[in-house]
Amino acid sequence: MNIYQYLQIQINLHELDDGFTFHCPFPSQWNFRAKELCHLSDGYHCLYDTNKVQNIEACRDEPQFEAPGYKLQVVGSLEVVKCTYDRYQPFLFSTNGNRHCIFEKSFCTDEGQVPYSQGSTKEDSMCRCDYTKGYDFVTRPRNMCFCIPTVEDCSCFIRHCPSGLVLSPDYKCVSVIQLLEILDCPITTSSAETTKRPPLSMDKKDDKHNYYNGKSIIEKKNLKDRLIKFVPTRASKEILFAIRKNPCLLITGPFESGKTTIACYITSTLAEEGYETIFVSNPEDIMKRTYRNRRQLFIIDDVFGKYSTSLSDITERSEKYGSSIKAILTKSGTMKVLITCRTYIYLLNFKRFENLKSQISFIHKDLISDELQLNLEERKEMYKSYVESDPPKLLSSDTFLLYYFYPIMCSSYKKNFILEYFKHPVDIVSAEIACMQNKSDIGYLALAVLVVLNNRIEKTILFDSEKNDNNIFHFIFDESCLNQYPSTNMLKKTFMSLNGEFIKDGGTFFSFLCPELFDIVAKCIGGSFIKSILKYSSSVFIKERLQLSTFKAKHCSNYIRVQQNMTDAFYERLTSDMNNNFIVDVLSNKHFQSEDYRRAFMVYLHKHLKSKTLVDSSTGSNVLHIVSSFGYEDFLNHFLTRDKCPSVNKKSVNGEKPLHLACQKGHMKCVQCLLNNKAVVNDTDLNKRTALHYACENGNEEIVKYLITNNASINSKDSKGMTPLHIACDRKHSDAGKCLVENKANINVADKSGKTPLHYAGKHDILDIVKILILNNAHINQCDENGYTPLHIACEYGNEEVVKHLVKNKAVTNSRNNQGLSPLDIALKNRLDAISLVLRQCEKNY
Incomplete structure (x- = not known):
């Protein structure tokens, strides 16, 4: 075998x-x-x-x-x-x-080759060289348009035509106008990139390789899918009308504002009118793929790229071939060109567009112009289409109109946290900023400058060379990791070009389009510019937006985290602000609600605090006023022990003393500390109020008692003639009122309006203090300057239980005020039936 x-x-x-x-x-x-x-x-x-x-x-x-x-x-x-x-x-x-x-069969996949014909069941495929990319045959085949790989050499090479000429489908270097003449060879409808060798299946047909004008059928289907929820708007209708009437049209708009989707809508509509769509990347491609007597729509999406650094030699090529394309558009009559460009790139390259327009005349449609920008009704219709429900009432009209990139917000919505999503579309903005950073776009630097300067940069800083502080820009640039530092003129131009995308022109300054956008951008990029923020940002920005990573309090979504290795720099900046008299901004920082952070900061203060006055520049209050108001006893002790500390009894611009503020806010330990350091207990403010007045306003019984034991004047009157007891009754603080009564406060003293404490207690329905006052011989029928007794007041405010107690204690029910009204008249007037009944039953007192 x-x-x-x-x-x-x-x-x-x-x-x-x-x-x-x-x-x-x-x-x-x-x-x-x-x-x-x-x-x-x-x-x-x-x-x-x-x-x-x-x-x-x-x-x-x-x-x-x-x-x-x-x-x-x-x-x-x-x-x-x-x-x-x-x-x-x-x-x-x-x-x-x-x-x-x-x-x-041969598949025409060698360098520069594209299919000419798929052949037949009896013949091999035919190949040609891709003239649209400059390829010509090394050896001229028997047929000038194609070659047969099995019988001849089909190799291709790059052929360079003289300036102003292009390679035609006949493989001749010709002028652009000659492309519109009758050609011997047909145009190419697919390229080497789109031609793939199918798998060698034995008997199954592979249908993956059908092509539609240089793009696969799958892409054509995706184009249709993209338009399923498309909502026609004024802009899309106007642009469709304009492209039908004009051969060339430019659409500009901010990122994700719907430029490409509108282009797809135009493509789909014109396809029904017999136009074939060809996507090209530059004007030179238009010349190569133009064909006589054929309806063609060329689309150049993002003609100068999406970012400032993506500008290539397309500008030179546009100028080089502009006049030729203009001649084609004029002579053809069947060809149209639709160009899209970001507003930012358009404004940044305005002169280039003007040069291009002088060669290729085009109509310009701006998606953020007053005539074309999305109005409220269009935005609501777009919401209905994409979200598939009616807009909820919690979304206000202002929220709908916040952003120009509203279309992408609708198409990306995931149906959760709807209000937060439409007010703060963090994912969309952060993705765009990440792209700007990755592309080293100058706009990223401009946004960083605006964040560091707390959402406001004066134009004088950019436009006035004498006031221009290049140190700020250089410092921020160094931290940005961008590739090349732009000129001041370029940075100025970038700010102007971002107007409408991220920035708005405020006349004398630039700021973000809205506070919500500022919140998002600051959160996105702030962490990358901590050094710049600590060096150049305002004290308000530091207070409101920076948070140490070690801080354990509830994290706010708008805070910028300061990593632990920057903690020293953070405290040094706060100390510098103290030296510059931004006392309130520093000491109201949320970190100091924690004793640990106060203790850490005092170490820096001890070493680096140099200011002699420590008076806040905006309020005129000194540091003792501020820490007493916040209740920071440790800070208070720290500043009281400093040799250069202001006097403990110094008044603020409102005449308030640290002791007044500590009592007003109810900070017992600060009150004790101040009194122990010789604060005068009975000093008054501009309204003649003492510390005891402030304590009764707050209602802290412990402080009231402490002040009384420290010889506070219990019957001192303020500028309105009110005693601390008046204040306690007027603010409805029963415990403080009881404490004052127990300490022999004058209960029948009247203020300048003639009201006694009983009038105020009756007004505010404080029954327990009413009882105490009456028990201590309060004048129950004393009238104020308008003739009102406490009973009048209680009836006026509908306090039934107080009325009953006053009547029970022999309050006169038929006393009339200056208007001639009795308590019963007032009760009837206010339709207080229960009180009226009580008063009628007491007619014997009439």
């Missing part, structure tokens, strides 16, 4: 295994298998069975033949079928030695 017979036996054995896939023998092994199975070679058949979905073997008396372009396969019986798309049969097909069409 020879080796070939042995192999055939092994094949037969393997056929018994269900998992074995049988393959027909290779041509070199065909005779061995034929003799083994059929004892004659020309009667052996091995063909594909479509029912069993596998190859099968059979023995016949003689071979079978078919015409060129066809083959045989088993479909119950032998059936004639065409060769598959990837193979061809130029001569008679024979079952003797073959199972499919004999030759595999």
Whole structure:
């Protein structure tokens, strides 16, 4: 037994295994298998069975033949079928030695090649060189338009045409105008990048390689999917009207404002009118792909790129080919060009666009112009389409109108936290800023400057060379990690160009479009510019937006985290602000609500605080006023022990003393500290109020008692004639009022309006203090300057229980005020039936 017979036996054995896939023998092994199975070679058949979905073997008396372009396969019986798309049969097909069409087609995938024709079942594919990319044949083929790889050399090379000329489909260097003349060779509709060699499937057709004007059908389908929820707007309708009337149109708008979607809408609409769409990357491509008497729509999306650093030589090419394209548009009559560009890039390159416009006349449509920007109704309709529900009432009109990139907000919405999403679209803005940073876009630096300067940069800083502080810009640039520092003029131009995208022009200054956008951008990039913020930002920005990473309090989404290695720099900046008299901004910082952070800061104050006055520049209050108001006893002790500390009894601009503020806010430890350091307990403010007045205003009984034990004047009157007891009753602080009564406060003293404490207690329905006052011989029928008794007041305010108690204690019910009204008259006037009934039952007192 020879080796070939042995192999055939092994094949037969393997056929018994269900998992074995049988393959027909290779041509070199065909005779061995034929003799083994059929004892004659020309009667052996091995063909594909479509029912069993596998190859099968059979023995016949003689071979079978078919015409060129066809083959045989088993479909119950032998059936004639065409060769598959990837193979061809130029001569008679024979079952003797073959199972499919004999030759595999060429796929035109060598450098510079593109398909010219897929050939046929009898002929190989035909290839051509991609003239749109400058490729020509190395050796001129028999047919000037294409070559056949199996019979001739189809190699391509880059051919450079003289300036002003382009390579035509006939592989001649011609002027642009000549492209519109009758050509011998057709234009190319696909390129080498889009041509892929399909897999070598035996009998299954691969339908992945259909092309639609240089873009795959899948992309065409995606274009239609993109328009499923599209809402026609004034802008889209106006742009469609304009492109129908004009050969060239430019759309500008901020990032994600819908430029490309509108271009897709135009594409879809004009396709129904017979236009083929061709996406190109620069004006030169238009010349290469223009074809005479064909309706073509060329789209250049983001013509100068999306970022300032993506400007390539397209400007030079636009100027170079502009006049030629203008001639094509003028002569063709069937070609249109639609260009899109970001507002930022358009403004940044305005002069380039003006130069381009002088060569390629175009109509400009701005998506943020008053006429075309999305109005409220369009935004609501867009919301309904994408979110698939009516807009909720919690979304105000102002919220709907906040951002120009509203279309992407709707299409990206995930149906959660709706108000926060539409007010603070963090993901959208942060993604755009990340791209600006990655592209080293100058706009990223401009936004960083605006963040560091707390959302306001005066134009004088940018435009006035004498006032220009380049140190700020250089410092921020160094921290930005951008590739190249721009000139001041370029930075100024960038601020002006970002107007409408991120920034608005405030006349004498630039700021972000809205506070919400500032919040987002500050949060996104603030952490990358901590050094710049600590050096140049305002004390207000530091207070409101920076938070140490070690700070354990509830984290606010707008805070910028300061990493632990920058803690010293953070405290040094706060100390510097103290030296510069931004005392309130520093000491009201949220960190100092924690004793640990106050203790850490005092270490820096001890070493670096140099100011002699420590008076806040905005309020005129000194440091003792401020810390007493906040209740920071440790800070108070620290500043009281400093040699250069202001006097403990110094008044603020409002005449308040530290002791007044500590009492007003209810900070007992600060009160004790101040009194222990010789604060005068009975000093008054501009309104003649003492510390006890302030304590009663707050209602802290413990402080009231402490002041009384420290000889506070219990019956001192303020400028309105009110005693501390008046204040306690007027502010409804029963415990403080009881404490004063117990300490012999004058309960019948009247203020300048003639009211006693009982009048105020009756007004505010404080029954327990009313009882105490009456128990301590308060004058129950004393009238104020308007003739009102406490009973009048209680009836006026509808305090039934107080009325009952006053009547029970012999309050006069028929006393009349200056208007001639009795308590009953007032009760009837105010429709207080229950009180009226109480008063009528007491007519014996009339």
